[in-house]
Amino acid sequence: MVGSTMSMGSEGVATDETGGLISASKVNGTNVYNTQGDSLGSIYDVMIDKRSGQVAYAVMSFGGFLGIGEEYSPLPWSALSYDTRQGGYVVKIDKEALEGGPRYSESDYDRWEDPEFTRGIDDYYSRYASLGGRAL
Amino acid sequence: MVGSTMSMGSEGVATDETGGLISASKVNGTNVYNTQGDSLGSIYDVMIDKRSGQVAYAVMSFGGFLGIGEEYSPLPWSALSYDTRQGGYVVKIDKEALEGGPRYSESDYDRWEDPEFTRGIDDYYSRYASLGGRAL
Numbered sequence: 001m002v003g004s005t006m007s008m009g010s011e012g013v014a015t016d017e018t019g020g021l022i023s024a025s026k027v028n029g030t031n032v033y034n035t036q037g038d039s040l041g042s043i044y045d046v047m048i049d050k051r052s053g054q055v056a057y058a059v060m061s062f063g064g065f066l067g068i069g070e071e072y073s074p075l076p077w078s079a080l081s082y083d084t085r086q087g088g089y090v091v092k093i094d095k096e097a098l099e100g101g102p103r104y105s106e107s108d109y110d111r112w113e114d115p116e117f118t119r120g121i122d123d124y125y126s127r128y129a130s131l132g133g134r135a136l
Numbered sequence: 137m138v139g140s141t142m143s144m145g146s147e148g149v150a151t152d153e154t155g156g157l158i159s160a161s162k163v164n165g166t167n168v169y170n171t172q173g174d175s176l177g178s179i180y181d182v183m184i185d186k187r188s189g190q191v192a193y194a195v196m197s198f199g200g201f202l203g204i205g206e207e208y209s210p211l212p213w214s215a216l217s218y219d220t221r222q223g224g225y226v227v228k229i230d231k232e233a234l235e236g237g238p239r240y241s242e243s244d245y246d247r248w249e250d251p252e253f254t255r256g257i258d259d260y261y262s263r264y265a266s267l268g269g270r271a272l
Contacts, residue, residue: 021183021192021248024160047157048182048191053213055189056157077189112157 031088032060032080040098043089044072047112057121058089060098073103074121079128093128101125167224168196168216176234179225180208183248193257194225196234209239210257215264229264237261 024046032040044061048054057074075098080089091098101124104111111117160182168176180197184190193210211234216225229237238257240247247253 020186020251021254022186023181023183023195024164025181027184028160045159045161046184047159048163050156050158050218053191055184055191059159082186115156118157 027058031086032058033083033086033088033090034094035090035092037086038095039088040091040093040095041073044070046077047074057118062103069105071103071105073098073101075101076122076125079125091128093125097128163194167222168194169219169222169224169226170230171226171228173222174231175224176227176229176231177209180206182213183210193254198239205241207239207241209234209237211237212258212261215261227264229261233264 028043028045030043032043034040041060041062043058045059046055047057047059049056055077058077058080060073060075062071062073075091075093079091079093081091082088083090093101102117102121104117164179164181166179168179170176177196177198179194181195182191183193183195185192191213194213194216196209196211198207198209211227211229215227215229217227218224219226227234237260238253240253
């Protein structure tokens with residue numbers, strides 16, 4: 001899909017999203033693909049910076065059944081680009097890199113309180129820049 | 137609760153949130169109070185700016201039963217302050233002002249595609265500044 005950033009904005013309006021805004025509940029559940037078009041999983045939740053209101057991380061979920069045994073991989077929000085054609089987010093990260101990255105289980109949610117944890121996410125993914133285009 | 141912005145950050149860590157980050161799924165469902173401590177409703181969802189990843193609006197829900205007949209009132213995110221004591225958001229907006237503000241029903245979700253709608257929200261609440269303190 002070729003177009004300027006402006007025209008992408010109007011081309012890319014799917015039925016479940018608006019031109020400039022999307023609800024958190026619609027972001028959650030959206031598929032994430034690598035640049036080859038392989039599905040890497042889906043977005044489970046987004047982490048919002050309390051002070052600024054800025055989305056800082058997308059949390060991807062893997063495996064598990066009805067939430068049991070599920071594992072979560074946080075990605076810096078800036079690593080995600082929205083692809084209107086696939087109707088999902090694309091990351092320049094392959095499956096192996098994702099599997100080797102920071103992850104946690106539901107019972108470890110309090111790891112978010114540890115600045116070392118978020119620093120570790122940022123460091124691990126620092127080599128993966130955004131694909132450009134829209135951030136969401 | 138008296139303290140600098142920095143100390144509020146550590147004092148204010150509830151069991152279901154981290155120091156600097158909160159998940160969208162935990163924001164959703166959080167109570168909203170006016171400055172007198174009366175409950176105005178709860179947060180149903182947040183609207184995220186696709187381009188910047190910034191939370192732009194909190195959507196409050198009212199009435200209805202199991203989602204039927206429910207009505208939604210969007211507030212500019214900047215109008216909300218998080219109160220650790222009450223464990224909810226506080227807005228400098230009274231019930232009457234909220235009731236007189238822009239609202240929509242579930243079937244009207246596509247109103248978010250209309251720039252006039254978001255402009256109307258911003259204009260209506262432009263007189264209500266944040267209470268200061270943390271934005272979330």
